[in-house]
Amino acid sequence: MHDLNYFREHLPEFEKMAANRGVRIDFEGFRALDRERRERITAAERRKAERNRASEEIARRKRAGQKAEDLLAEMKYASEEIKRADEEIARLDSRLEEFMLLVPNLPHASVPIGYDATCNVEVRRWGSPPQFGFVPKPHWEVGERAGILDLARAAKISGARFALYRGLGARLERALANFFLDAHTTNGYTEYLPPFLVNTASLTGVGQLPKFAAEMFRLEGTDLWLTPTAEVELTSLYRDEILDADQLPIKVCAWTACFRSEAGAAGKDTRGILRQHQFQKVEMFKFTRPEQSYEELESLVRDAESLLKKLGLHYRVVLLCTADMGFASSKTYDIEVWLPFANQFREISSCSNCEAFQARRSGIRSKRKGGKSDFVHTLNGSGLAVGRTWLALLENYQQADGSVLIPEVLRPYMGVERIPSSTLL
Numbered sequence: 001m002h003d004l005n006y007f008r009e010h011l012p013e014f015e016k017m018a019a020n021r022g023v024r025i026d027f028e029g030f031r032a033l034d035r036e037r038r039e040r041i042t043a044a045e046r047r048k049a050e051r052n053r054a055s056e057e058i059a060r061r062k063r064a065g066q067k068a069e070d071l072l073a074e075m076k077y078a079s080e081e082i083k084r085a086d087e088e089i090a091r092l093d094s095r096l097e098e099f100m101l102l103v104p105n106l107p108h109a110s111v112p113i114g115y116d117a118t119c120n121v122e123v124r125r126w127g128s129p130p131q132f133g134f135v136p137k138p139h140w141e142v143g144e145r146a147g148i149l150d151l152a153r154a155a156k157i158s159g160a161r162f163a164l165y166r167g168l169g170a171r172l173e174r175a176l177a178n179f180f181l182d183a184h185t186t187n188g189y190t191e192y193l194p195p196f197l198v199n200t201a202s203l204t205g206v207g208q209l210p211k212f213a214a215e216m217f218r219l220e221g222t223d224l225w226l227t228p229t230a231e232v233e234l235t236s237l238y239r240d241e242i243l244d245a246d247q248l249p250i251k252v253c254a255w256t257a258c259f260r261s262e263a264g265a266a267g268k269d270t271r272g273i274l275r276q277h278q279f280q281k282v283e284m285f286k287f288t289r290p291e292q293s294y295e296e297l298e299s300l301v302r303d304a305e306s307l308l309k310k311l312g313l314h315y316r317v318v319l320l321c322t323a324d325m326g327f328a329s330s331k332t333y334d335i336e337v338w339l340p341f342a343n344q345f346r347e348i349s350s351c352s353n354c355e356a357f358q359a360r361r362s363g364i365r366s367k368r369k370g371g372k373s374d375f376v377h378t379l380n381g382s383g384l385a386v387g388r389t390w391l392a393l394l395e396n397y398q399q400a401d402g403s404v405l406i407p408e409v410l411r412p413y414m415g416v417e418r419i420p421s422s423t424l425l
Contacts, residue, residue, distance in 0.1 A: 114321030175413035205362030207328035351381030
């Protein structure tokens with residue numbers, strides 16, 4: 001969320017942002033609403049000044065033993081007018097807040113201008129695609145053949161876009177999450193296990209609400225929603241608090257299930273587990289001082305990359321263009337892992353610097369001793385999406401006989417070196 005005065009004074013900059021992001025914002029509606037609000041405030045202040053002068057005159061007349069019934073009637077009428085004006089101003093304030101909550105963040109100057117994903121810029125690659133002596137199969141066929149993935153029974157339990165892991169498949173999911181968390185805590189992140197239900201204030205603070213309500217699941221009759229990402233919970237750790245600036249950056253991480261309706265993804269990636277209503281993810285998050293946030297963004301990306309390197313998975317890092325960035329982001333790098341069956345890279349992590357956007361919405365400031373407080377910068381990144389890593393391992397480490405090799409770094413977590421092929425379901 002942006003400061004209203006800053007927004008008002010920099011409208012051309014925000015109009016350019018909207019064009020570059022490819023979003024529609026009713027700037028003329030804002031101007032009319034803001035003008036009406038200021039006119040009403042001016043009129044109300046003038047009426048209050050008149051009431052104050054009348055009050056002083058009434059007091060003078062009383063001291064002089066003079067009547068003041070006419071002024072008392074006028075004051076009563078003025079008070080009623082002022083009350084109506086204050087109510088109208090409050091209504092306009094609410095409409096302005098609703099408007100401001102839907103204005104996305106300003107992109108950093110280093111973000112490329114572009115209007116779809118084709119304008120993203122590849123930054124670097126690591127590794128190379130695996131070489132097979134056979135035609136690689138998709139992860140859902142590998143998983144079903146190995147008896148570790150059962151999509152049919154998942155659909156019977158819950159419907160489409162859910163997964164059921166079995167045996168070593170379930171253990172692999174758990175092993176990946178533990179490996180990610182162990183790596184992050186070794187790198188100085190503090191691990192949290194937060195609630196998976198979050199309230200409206202938390203979702204509004206992070207920028208999920210009100211814009212993305214249709215993409216989430218809400219518990220009927222409550223103020224609770226199923227979390228779409230642990231970014232929500234981790235942002236809200238310090239909501240409405242002032243942090244010690246000398247203690248920043250604060251680095252935290254969490255494993256959670258995540259829930260998304262995928263309302264805007266009809267017909268996309270319907271096979272397999274690439275796009276699910278429920279998936280598990282390990283999230284990295286940082287609270288930083290403004291001057292250190294972009295250095296910390298690069299470090300965040302390296303932390304996510306290090307996991308893929310240890311797993312031996314070919315990937316690339318992509319800098320997103322203005323139109324492909326998330327609503328709250330000022331700058332985002334996507335890390336995309338190689339999937340042999342599709343013969344393409346697919347996102348497995350998204351790392352963003354939101355600058356002060358979320359902190360302003362969430363009331364998170366920092367302060368040095370004897371100094372003034374300022375909004376912190378917040379950064380988030382997937383470290384990593386567990387389900388997408390799971391399917392990437394199956395596709396990249398599949399063998400001709402249907403078995404799946406386990407990367408060496410995961411073997412202590414799995415207790416086996418290979419997931420054998422099986423027809424048991």
